[in-house]
Amino acid sequence: xxxxxxxxxxxxxxxxxxxxxxxxxxxxxxxxxxxxxxxxxxxxxxxxxxxxxxxxxxxxxxxxxxxxxxxxxxxxxxxxxxxxxxxxxxxxxxxxxxxxxxxxxxxxxxxxxxxxxxxxxxxxxxxxxxxxxxxxxxxxxxxxxxxxxxxxxxxxxxxxxxxxxxxxxxxxxxxxxxxxxxxxxxxxxxxxxxxxxxxxxxxxxxxxxxxxxxxxxxxxxxxxxxxxxxxxxxxxxxxxxxxxxxxxxxxxxxxxxxxxxxxxxxxxxxxxxxxxxxxxxxxxxxxxxxxxxxxxxxxxxxxxxxxxxxxxxxxxxxxxxxxxxxxxxxxxxxxxxxxxxxxxxxxxxxxxxxxxxxxxxxxxxxxxxxxxxxxxxxxxxxxxxxxxxxxxxxxxxxxxxxxxxxxxxxxxxxxxxxxxxxxxxxxxxxxxxxxxxxxxxxxxxxxxxxxxxxxxxxxxx
Amino acid sequence: xxxxxxxxxxxxxxxxxxxxxxxxxxxxxxxxxxxxxxxxxxxxxxxxxxxxxxxxxxxxxxxxxxxxxxxxxxxxxxxxxxxxxxxxxxxxxxxxxxxxxxxxxxxxxxxxxxxxxxxxxxxxxxxxxxxxxxxxxxxxxxxxxxxxxxxxxxxxxxxxxxxxxxxxxxxxxxxxxxxxxxxxxxxxxxxxxxxxxxxxxxxxxxxxxxxxxxxxxxxxxxxxxxxxxxxxxxxxxxxxxxxxxxxxxxxxxxxxxxxxxxxxxxxxxxxxxxxxxxxxxxxxxxxxxxxxxxxxxxxxxxxxxxxxxxxxxxxxxxxxxxxxxxxxxxxxxxxxxxxxxxxxxxxxxxxxxxxxxxxxxxxxxxxxxxxxxxxxxxxxxxxxxxxxxxxxxxxxxxxxxxxxxxxxxxxxxxxxxxxxxxxxxxxxxxxxxxxxxxxxxxxxxxxxxxxxxxxxxxxxx
Numbered sequence: 001x002x003x004x005x006x007x008x009x010x011x012x013x014x015x016x017x018x019x020x021x022x023x024x025x026x027x028x029x030x031x032x033x034x035x036x037x038x039x040x041x042x043x044x045x046x047x048x049x050x051x052x053x054x055x056x057x058x059x060x061x062x063x064x065x066x067x068x069x070x071x072x073x074x075x076x077x078x079x080x081x082x083x084x085x086x087x088x089x090x091x092x093x094x095x096x097x098x099x100x101x102x103x104x105x106x107x108x109x110x111x112x113x114x115x116x117x118x119x120x121x122x123x124x125x126x127x128x129x130x131x132x133x134x135x136x137x138x139x140x141x142x143x144x145x146x147x148x149x150x151x152x153x154x155x156x157x158x159x160x161x162x163x164x165x166x167x168x169x170x171x172x173x174x175x176x177x178x179x180x181x182x183x184x185x186x187x188x189x190x191x192x193x194x195x196x197x198x199x200x201x202x203x204x205x206x207x208x209x210x211x212x213x214x215x216x217x218x219x220x221x222x223x224x225x226x227x228x229x230x231x232x233x234x235x236x237x238x239x240x241x242x243x244x245x246x247x248x249x250x251x252x253x254x255x256x257x258x259x260x261x262x263x264x265x266x267x268x269x270x271x272x273x274x275x276x277x278x279x280x281x282x283x284x285x286x287x288x289x290x291x292x293x294x295x296x297x298x299x300x301x302x303x304x305x306x307x308x309x310x311x312x313x314x315x316x317x318x319x320x321x322x323x324x325x326x327x328x329x330x331x332x333x334x335x336x337x338x339x340x341x342x343x344x345x346x347x348x349x350x351x352x353x354x355x356x357x358x359x360x361x362x363x364x365x366x367x368x369x370x371x372x373x374x375x376x377x378x379x380x381x382x383x384x385x386x387x388x389x390x391x392x393x394x395x396x397x398x399x400x401x402x403x404x405x406x407x408x409x410x411x412x413x414x415x416x417x418x419x420x421x422x423x424x425x426x427x428x429x430x431x432x433x434x435x436x437x438x439x440x441x442x443x444x445x446x447x448x449x450x451x452x453x454x455x456x457x458x459x460x461x
Numbered sequence: 462x463x464x465x466x467x468x469x470x471x472x473x474x475x476x477x478x479x480x481x482x483x484x485x486x487x488x489x490x491x492x493x494x495x496x497x498x499x500x501x502x503x504x505x506x507x508x509x510x511x512x513x514x515x516x517x518x519x520x521x522x523x524x525x526x527x528x529x530x531x532x533x534x535x536x537x538x539x540x541x542x543x544x545x546x547x548x549x550x551x552x553x554x555x556x557x558x559x560x561x562x563x564x565x566x567x568x569x570x571x572x573x574x575x576x577x578x579x580x581x582x583x584x585x586x587x588x589x590x591x592x593x594x595x596x597x598x599x600x601x602x603x604x605x606x607x608x609x610x611x612x613x614x615x616x617x618x619x620x621x622x623x624x625x626x627x628x629x630x631x632x633x634x635x636x637x638x639x640x641x642x643x644x645x646x647x648x649x650x651x652x653x654x655x656x657x658x659x660x661x662x663x664x665x666x667x668x669x670x671x672x673x674x675x676x677x678x679x680x681x682x683x684x685x686x687x688x689x690x691x692x693x694x695x696x697x698x699x700x701x702x703x704x705x706x707x708x709x710x711x712x713x714x715x716x717x718x719x720x721x722x723x724x725x726x727x728x729x730x731x732x733x734x735x736x737x738x739x740x741x742x743x744x745x746x747x748x749x750x751x752x753x754x755x756x757x758x759x760x761x762x763x764x765x766x767x768x769x770x771x772x773x774x775x776x777x778x779x780x781x782x783x784x785x786x787x788x789x790x791x792x793x794x795x796x797x798x799x800x801x802x803x804x805x806x807x808x809x810x811x812x813x814x815x816x817x818x819x820x821x822x823x824x825x826x827x828x829x830x831x832x833x834x835x836x837x838x839x840x841x842x843x844x845x846x847x848x849x850x851x852x853x854x855x856x857x858x859x860x861x862x863x864x865x866x867x868x869x870x871x872x873x874x875x876x877x878x879x880x881x882x883x884x885x886x887x888x889x890x891x892x893x894x895x896x897x898x899x900x901x902x903x904x905x906x907x908x909x910x911x912x913x914x915x916x917x918x919x920x921x922x
Contacts, residue, residue, distance in 0.1 A: 174894035214704035243675035
């Protein structure tokens with residue numbers, strides 16, 4: 001519990017109506033999209049940078065943990081206040097400050113919902129590619145802090161590829177500004193990309209300037225069904241060898257399609273081992289050219305059926321199916337653990353086979369889908385009970401999945417972050433020298449360890 | 462001078478033939494492409510990571526400065542050993558270790574010459590876009606350390622956008638490995654992008670895994686001549702508003718063309734205020750479509766003449782002209798100071814006018830060209846003598862150019878780095894909190910300040 005003086009000071013900074021201490025309120029900020037939860041001592045909702053700076057000064061002087069929070073949608077425990085303290089809720093900082101159509105940039109506050117940002121820039125003929133599954137609830141600040149990805153990553157990259165400028169409040173309450181509207185910038189160390197993906201452990205992001213790209217004129221979608229999952233996976237390199245980088249290149253396995261069909265049927269077959277959902281975008285002529293090549297490669301790679309969506313409505317239907325996968329899984333389990341083991345593109349068939357082997361070994365259902373074009377797979381472990389024996393099997397399976405991904409030259413996380421969920425695997429991916437350097441940076445930037453403590457690195461090390 | 466014991470230990474590590482101490486040898490490693498020079502105490506040329514680790518341990522224990530060096534082509538003093546000590550020459554580590562056509566990656570040692578790397582990956586139908594002007598001499602390690610750019614940056618980004626994995630030796634001689642062949646990776650802090658652009662102050666890069674893209678099928682070049690420089694600059698946003706991002710979008714002013722024509726004539730007119738050299742690439746059909754639109758926009762924006770290169774030979778001729786600009790300038794001056802003041806794209810007309818005003822004010826010749834598509838301009842100050850009065854005017858002009866760039870929302874450096882040349886301007890761009898955070902990171906990673914000391918930040922602060 002924080003003492004009354006601290007609460008009074010917080011109230012002075014943000015106003016009484018923006019300080020929350022009742023149990024009902026605190027519960028709302030105690031969890032994210034993982035099964036992990038922990039109660040904060042207080043929730044504050046600042047509306048400007050100066051307030052955040054004042055809160056951080058107060059917290060730093062009194063060694064109070066602070067956890068910044070956007071939409072709370074993250075999948076690794078990043079916004080769970082495991083050490084208690086202050087949750088800094090950023091939903092009131094939700095303004096798009098500028099869309100600059102000459103420089104193809106937009107500047108926004110951290111609490112803007114990702115999908116709202118998409119909509120606003122698309123109205124100006126511009127495009128912000130990062131599209132995390134949670135985009136209708138996630139916020140831009142959270143996206144930057146977690147370096148969110150999404151299906152379009154294969155062609156367009158991830159959140160940090162679009163950040164040109166940042167305003168950040170440091171752990172001791174100072175306002176840092178780096179970058180701006182220039183595309184090229186090599187002045188000093190790249191603090192932008194250090195903050196991006198730092199999971200709220202190095203600073204509170206208060207303003208972001210994004211690079212945008214022109215909105216593609218056209219897009220088209222193909223669904224290719226395969227009797228053998230390996231053929232689906234092989235098709236991916238076939239497409240890329242033809243010098244086509246699709247906007248999205250999504251793989252679904254049989255179990256995933258089965259669950260989708262039992263939930264919101266869109267016509268996926270139940271007997272195909274795998275499906276690729278492929279979108280290309282660009283100029284109208286270029287899209288037409290590419291879709292023909294993609295269709296051809298799918299066929300020669302062993303697809304039993306290739307459906308090109310005739311119009312936007314048909315394409316939307318296919319994508320709705322893909323997007324409902326997580327909901328379909330959630331309906332069939334007490335809990336869905338969505339992992340994001342990521343491997344080099346060529347190793348997708350291997351990791352999918354490994355996941356199937358592990359599922360069988362531990363008698364678990366693990367439907368797998370993912371952004372196969374960039375090797376970012378999502379095995380989803382369906383947990384049916386809180387039974388200790390089952391949870392042991394689940395833990396062992398997750399351990400083996402990450403071991404397999406790393407053995408295939410992959411990484412622990414393509415887009416969900418480390419947070420609490422993957423801390424124990426960090427020394428599987430990094431040697432102690434690399435981890436020590438990361439820890440030294442954390443210590444240099446946040447000597448009192450007040451910003452999102454207990455994340456990324458194991459405690460006490 | 463280093464004592465004999467240190468030299469003996471260095472010799473033990475890399476062999477007698479790879480330790481250089483004669484004055485003639487040391488002079489060769491005392492300068493880069495700026496007018497700044499300083500003699501090292503010794504030059505060592507290791508051939509593998511273990512040797513570098515051993516050298517760093519020795520240097521760290523004995524507090525000896527170490528300056529890593531690639532091609533020595535950099536433009537901000539980054540590889541000049543201003544504190545003496547060891548120059549670590551990386552030219553022997555010049556192997557391309559793998560080109561992985563399935564994953565579109567290549568792994569190389571730091572001493573590989575950039576253009577040789579281009580050639581090797583293009584043979585496999587792949588493309589490594591970063592193309593610094595110095596690419597025939599610069600090395601990949603230096604490119605990463607300086608985060609080199611080039612004309613293609615407007616469409617393809619800069620060096621750090623292509624680095625997926627790094628092996629780095631830390632200042633205390635430990636081997637750090639981060640990233641790999643996965644496109645997406647959010648595991649831990651982004652040390653890759655912290656090392657990239659850190660100008661050799663945080664670690665010695667010993668191995669790099671690059672992301673590649675498919676080699677575009679076709680490319681075409683347009684030269685557009687303008688009576689008024691402003692019209693040329695305005696054309697840039699016109700093109701981008703048509704949803705076309707050209708591969709390169711280069712602006713040359715009248716003085717630049719005049720110097721090129723007096724050196725290696727390619728047919729640039731002497732009376733046009735400005736010219737745009739534009740290249741588009743992609744599929745053959747797409748390139749044909751784009752070139753027509755680009756031609757049209759140039760005409761409607763006031764170009765007096767638009768020449769589409771009929772074939773590769775004509776295009777090469779135009780680009781040879783552009784590439785000979787620096788040579789043409791060098792012939793006409795005792796010294797050319799190539800700056801890289803960078804502004805948001807829409808401010809290109811303003812910075813060009815400012816540069817012209819400053820040139821007139823200080824009676825200097827400052828031909829300007831640059832990557833106008835990304836606002837990365839290169840004003841080149843032609844210095845005619847070592848006369849103190851002239852050098853004073855030169856210094857004052859450079860101060861004003863950087864002031865102007867920052868006032869227009871720009872940055873000190875788009876692609877050349879800070880090094881020694883721009884240290885004194887760092888607190889014009891960054892507030893003290895931001896600089897302190899960068900310094901804290903340097904101190905955390907290199908507590909004894911032995912790696913490229915005296916760069917980026919002013920000494921003694």
